[in-house]
Amino acid sequence: MSSYDYTLFSCPPPPVIMGDRDGETFSRERDLDRLDNAMGRIYSHMKDGGWYTLAELAAAGECSEACASARVRDLRKKKFGGFHVDKANCGEGLWKYRFTGEVNADAR
Numbered sequence: 485m486s487s488y489d490y491t492l493f494s495c496p497p498p499p500v501i502m503g504d505r506d507g508e509t510f511s512r513e514r515d516l517d518r519l520d521n522a523m524g525r526i527y528s529h530m531k532d533g534g535w536y537t538l539a540e541l542a543a544a545g546e547c548s549e550a551c552a553s554a555r556v557r558d559l560r561k562k563k564f565g566g567f568h569v570d571k572a573n574c575g576e577g578l579w580k581y582r583f584t585g586e587v588n589a590d591a592r
Contacts, residue, residue, distance in 0.1 A: 500565045501527055505558065522547040523555045523564075530583035535572065537580050556581050566591025 502520045522545040529544035541552035570582040
């Protein structure tokens with residue numbers, strides 16, 4: 485389990501969003517704590533149901549936009565809860581994301 489820093493938030497994120505990630509380059513020793521911490525910060529930021537750009541999520545997660553995008557994808561995966569995350573095209577390549585807290589029964 486990760487050494488997630490709960491002091492910034494009123495309650496810890498659900499354990500289901502933590503854990504090993506997919507992909508050939510994932511190394512539990514090197515990446516688990518960093519990615520779990522980013523996921524916890526992003527989840528805590530998104531759980532208010534607001535709309536956020538990847539730049540805003542990256543700032544909240546203290547990570548890169550690529551990492552924030554991957555954490556949004558993780559939230560949609562069955563192994564991380566299979567949550568529904570809305571997305572909206574704001575134009576000119578900008579997207580916003582909203583965590584609804586609802587579980588997607590079709591998550592893979």
